[in-house]
Amino acid sequence: MKSKYALALGAGAACSIAQAAPSIACHAPLRRRLFPGLSGIGDRAHVALTFDDGPDPRSTPQFLEALDTLGFHATFFMLGSMVKAAPHLAADVAAAGHEIAVHGYRHRTHLLQSPRSVHDDLRRGADTIADTTGADLYWHRPPFGTVSAGTLLGCRQLGLRLVLWTSWGRDWRASATAGSVVADLTRVPLGGATLLLHDSDCTSAVHCWRAALGALEPLAEQIADRGLTAGTLSEHGL
Numbered sequence: 001m002k003s004k005y006a007l008a009l010g011a012g013a014a015c016s017i018a019q020a021a022p023s024i025a026c027h028a029p030l031r032r033r034l035f036p037g038l039s040g041i042g043d044r045a046h047v048a049l050t051f052d053d054g055p056d057p058r059s060t061p062q063f064l065e066a067l068d069t070l071g072f073h074a075t076f077f078m079l080g081s082m083v084k085a086a087p088h089l090a091a092d093v094a095a096a097g098h099e100i101a102v103h104g105y106r107h108r109t110h111l112l113q114s115p116r117s118v119h120d121d122l123r124r125g126a127d128t129i130a131d132t133t134g135a136d137l138y139w140h141r142p143p144f145g146t147v148s149a150g151t152l153l154g155c156r157q158l159g160l161r162l163v164l165w166t167s168w169g170r171d172w173r174a175s176a177t178a179g180s181v182v183a184d185l186t187r188v189p190l191g192g193a194t195l196l197l198h199d200s201d202c203t204s205a206v207h208c209w210r211a212a213l214g215a216l217e218p219l220a221e222q223i224a225d226r227g228l229t230a231g232t233l234s235e236h237g238l
């Protein structure tokens with residue numbers, strides 16, 4: 001894919017994040033304060049909806065239907081391996097007007113890979129996703145949110161912008177429920193937040209996607225009650 005966009009982080013910031021990345025990525029309150037853009041904190045009147053790990057024929061169609069009913073568009077961080085297994089579904093997600101982004105080809109932490117290996121996985125993922133969906137790719141979120149020097153270099157070389165999340169639903173747990181997902185997502189102010197959910201259980205507890213799916217309607221009510229709008233990362237003012 002072409003490199004159309006500059007990495008949001010400057011070289012100096014990138015180097016310092018690379019040094020401290022694992023601890024910052026895992027320490028959400030500190031990350032939100034020090035790196036609001038990396039943490040997806042944007043327009044205070046808007047909520048960014050993001051879904052990782054799909055597309056998955058067992059679950060993604062239900063998310064597309066629910067989002068259509070609610071009138072929301074979201075950003076889907078796809079895995080190239082999942083796109084390869086379900087190319088028509090990946091194209092359906094794009095055709096429904098959702099934003100397509102890169103999670104990688106395989107779901108492996110970047111911390112245990114060489115920069116070359118991370119780059120190769122990112123390029124393979126981005127090429128597969130772009131070729132299948134026809135989407136212009138802008139965002140990258142690494143598996144597990146783990147950021148290494150290889151992540152930053154790979155993003156720069158491929159013209160992707162790195163973004164993590166402001167709040168997660170912890171929807172990957174077997175014990176997650178729609179209520180627990182909404183409660184976890186709303187531990188931070190919704191206005192300006194980037195919310196992380198999963199439209200597949202391919203890397204987590206079997207059927208846990210049902211908790212995320214069930215959370216969408218009550219979440220939409222909270223968004224409406226606060227007078228906020230919801231949509232993609234590119235609409236989020238980052």
Ligand SMILES: [Zn+2]
Pocket residue numbers: 052053103107142143144203
């Ligand atoms: Zn993931």
